[in-house]
Amino acid sequence: MLRHVLSVTVPASLIALLAACGNGEPVASTIRPALVVQPQPAAELTDSYPGEVRARLEPELAFRIGGKVSKRLVEVGDQVKKDQPLAELDPQDVRLQLEAMRAQVAAAEANLRLVRAERDRYQKLLARQLVSRSQYDNAENLFRSGEARLKQVKAEFDVARNQAGYAVLRASQDGVIARRMAEVGQVVAAGQGVFTLAADGEREVLISLPEQAFERFRVGQAVQVELWSQPGQRFPGRIREMAPAADPQSRTFAARVAFTQGQVPAELGQSARVFIAHDGEVALAVPLSALSAEQGRPYVWVVDPNDATLKRTPVRIGAYGEGSVPVLEGLQAGDWVVAAGVQVLREGQQVRPVDRDNRAVKLAAKE
Known part of the structure; x- marks a missing residue:
């Protein structure tokens, strides 16, 4: 009888203790972080080309008369202002x-x-x-x-x-000295390049297109650019200029890609990669870790940009890749998809979107 009383009393006391600790109030649920990504063009339908960030305007500065260089007043990488003296000839x-x-x-x-x-x-x-x-x-x-x-x-x-x-060479505009082609004591001719100036302003990416696929590219074609310093983040761009002739040594065609989005954190000399989709409709792809399935029906979790809540979205997928899977239906390029921990999520759950560097992601609210 004593043993029975104790078995009833102990659970009751535990319940009372738990109620006292919580003061009888429900515990508020915490908003957990969620790694989110945007669908990208499927890798098998996209070509990528390495490139380098350059200034849109890169004039070669030269003396208008010939002579012997007596002074060099700047170094490569120096920031210069318009009309600033850069070098002098023996006068x-x-x-x-x-x-x-x-x-x-x-x-x-x-x-x-x-x-x-x-x-x-x-x-x-x-x-x-x-x-x-x-x-x-x-x-x-x-x-x-x-x-x-x-x-x-x-x-x-x-x-x-x-x-x-003209014996004093001056900067034609504000910019950075990107290259030096003459030294003190060198005799230069009129018009011979002495410095290359990377003018302030717009930045572009210089890439080389292969000869065998050159006919697939055109000026104005939409591309995506990924900076080495910003892995996983792609910026929209377009092909602004294409060389009419191939380089005699590499047999590739130089092309310049302009950013179509303002305030891109691209610095001179940075490495970049340009992604160019094949012609025709291109499927989007998401990481394999973003995909779930129930009763053989695949779905992903899409974050509502208005209130950061989750929505279960059925998708139609293609053949699995090494690290991603193409989504043929169900997603748009501007959607934000949860890419990790999808097995513990639920419909309507509010999350805190972050990127792969654990930085908060600002979602643009849909009108």
Whole structure:
């Protein structure tokens, strides 16, 4: 009898203790994090090409005159401003040429004063009929020739003065020095490249397209870009430019891919990978870990962007891949799908979406 009483009393006391600990109030459910991804084009229907982030504008800077480089004022990687001096040529020759032209201007001015005075004197003598008309015309022609000569040497002096200024190479716009092709002491010709400037502004990805598949690509074709520093995140882009001829060494065609989304965290020189889908309708793919099935019917958990709740979404899938499976029906490219722990989820459960680096994902609410 005592044993029976104890068996009844102990559970009751435990129940009372648990009720006291919880104060009789239900425990609030916690919002658990959920790894989410967006469907990507199926790998077997997408080609990828390695590339490098470049500036859209990359002018080669060169001196407009030839000479010997006497100073180099910047290094590769330096940020420069418009009209900032970058390098200088030995100014001795251009200075001598400028002095010579200045002397010619002075001589032409002295000659003009002389022929003007001669012309004026003959004009007075002609009025008094002390010289013939032909003598006056000769003096007049000498005066006009002196005027033309002065204009000529002044123009040549302006050219020489400009060339003296061309001895200093300046940045054409704001940017970063991406490449150096000349050193101090090197003799360069007019127009020979000295620096390559990566202008501030838009960034692009430079890739090489294979010769055997070149006809599949076109300017304006939509692509996706993944940066090495942002694995798993793809940015929309398009092919902006394609080389008309293949590189003689690699036999590939250079192409430039422009980002179509603003504020992409792409820095000069970063590695990138460009994904180009095949022509026609391309199936989306999700990781294998995102797929569940019940009674042979596959489904995935889609996060509602309005309130971050889960919705069980039936899908039609294709052949399984190594790490992903193509989804033929049921998903859109903008959906966010839970990619891990799907076996413990339930309909309507609220979650906290995170990416593979455990960073919060902001879902755009649908209108």
